[in-house]
Amino acid sequence: MSAPTTTVGISDEVRELADQEYQYGFSTDLETEVAPKGLSEDIIRLISAKKNEPEWLLDWRLKAYRHWITLTPPTWQHVSYGPVDYQDIIYYADPRPKKQVTSMDEVDPELRAMFDKLGISLGEQERLSGVAVDAIVDSVSVATTFKDKLAEVGVIFCSFSEAVQEHPDLVRKYLGSVVPYNDNFFACLNSAVFTDGSFCYIPKGVHCPMELSTYFRINAADTGQFERTLIIAEEGAYVSYLEGCTAPVRDKNQLHAAVVELVALEDAQIKYSTVQNWYPGDADGNGGVYNFVTKRGMASGKNAKISWTQVETGSAITWKYPGVILKGDNSVGEFYSVALTARRQQADTGSKMVHIGKNTKSTIISKAISAGHGQNTYRGLVDIRHSAVGARNFTQCDSLLIGKDSGAHTLPYIDVKNQTGQVEHEASTSKIGEEQLLYCRQRGIPEEEAVSMIVNGFCREVFKMLPMEFAVEAQKLLTVSLEGSVG
């Protein structure tokens, strides 16, 4: 596969903006109940007890933990970072006010102020956009909206902890069914210590009446975040799920190891969109979030469809490969990604498409932008198994380099075991960026605006896959990220 590489020259003026402070850098002092640092069976028992979990779930966590201690962190990814001290992490922090929240009025005013700073006032969102927000601060859900409206059509959208209490059979049936507890080092760690996340269930034939949205946020110092998300779309169901996040400035690296599992049964469709803006670290690369995430969907039924769309602009290190297991005949998997690395950010990201069913189809569109000292690696796997008669994949990955010190790498893996399989790769043939930049400037468009225009054009194929409001937000985020960190 060829990966065209484009270069955009940057002036000193643009470079000067490089040291701008992270826009969402602040932290809020909430009454936090924290567990002691470190990881052991006792800590896991504490988490499980705090959350009043059934025996089977504690057993599952312990099984994961006992496996995890036999593993070593992976080293194959194209990123470099110092060793993580897993005994120096707090695995449980509860920001919940003492009494239970039943309406927005009862939400901690300080917490609401924090949402305001993030521009995601829940009340506003409730009224204006018709988006249900399950806001997560640290590890426990504190506010869930639109529940009643969703309940009318039988959609369950709640925190993971709540799902464990209210819908244990569903959780037990699907937890670990797509990403097993022993899948990889970070997924295994997550399985042992996850504290909360989102749960979503769309019953048979239901078209979810609104976009479901979750804002994730890291808050308490030294708190590793181990979210667990599980989305199940029954036969013929449809859901569009939005995930977006920001994180406060910290001077110490923060580990984020989430697991997302999607299950789409026959004729079901899940559209999962992410705008990721974790704190990327300062100009020297200190303090950013480590984002080591396992995201996978199982298109288990005939004609099932799962789409991942991601815009990744944050994190010091991103390590994720949202994928789809195409088990059902005629099932479809899609991956659309924009990954921006600036300053000292590193990203090793791509997609895994595993074709098992007949006539399964997958599409991978990856756009990587590297600025400053950013390093961006596309790593993708297209795996066409013996059984996958007539399977098809289309992959396109393009890189855009801004400045002289950034890097882009492409590492595609292709494994075709069925000769009827059809694997296609395409690359755009954009000319070098300096010519584009000069063209824009000759027409009177100032350099910084021209860079933003070229980059947004480069990403358009992905942006158009995002829901409207999210696309606008993503475009803004990309422009802001570039303004603040090109250099």
Added chain:
Amino acid sequence: MLKIKELHASIENKEILRGVNLDLKAGEVHAIMGPNGSGKSTLASVLIGRDGYDVSGSVTYEGQDLLALSPEERAAAGVFLAFQHPVEIPGVGNMYFMRTALNSLRRQRGQEELDAVDFLALAQERMKLVEMDQTFMSRSVNEGFSGGEKKRNEILQMAILEPKLAILDETDSGLDIDALRVVASGVNALRSEGRTMLVITHHQRLLDYIVPDFVHVMAAGQIVHSGDKDLALELEANGYAGLTPRSARVGASV
């Protein structure tokens, strides 16, 4: 309006322009002809401020030092280049691009920006000049355009941005005779008292359609002959090698 004096330019220690002198008055159309490698396109590049050249000498544009300005400032001052090879900008709509460009110019000139509706009306009117239809505007800038479409798109931008100094770099290259007619009639429609044009070409053919006031011949980085439109015909008949001393007016004091 444009005075070029002893202009030298080199790239990677190779001298391309070796003392160019030219004087263009408002409303005049000057053609620069010359064989490949004579420095014609480099002259255009230096005038618009392309990076990478070591430049000496002076270029005075409407009384100001053109060489001291950034490319976007030159554009705002009214300098326009119809590129020889217009670049593709994937994902950026042609209409959006042109509106952004016009509004950037207007902003830099302290004029009010045009909204989408007013811009559309302007664009539709100017598109007639180069026989372009609406579908061009919804495509990405130059992406998948044929050679002729790219050149027409350049002239359309010229018509919309209304420069005071328009430099046309090999605008005829790669055009068949029909496309050439369309492009040339677009350019002719834009000739006016307040607009100076510098037409770079190595074919006399273009000058049958865009008839210049003056013709200059460039060779080895210098203007070696200057004359009126008949010079182009003479070149066509005898080639660059066959120039007679009679027509030579070295120094270009036209």
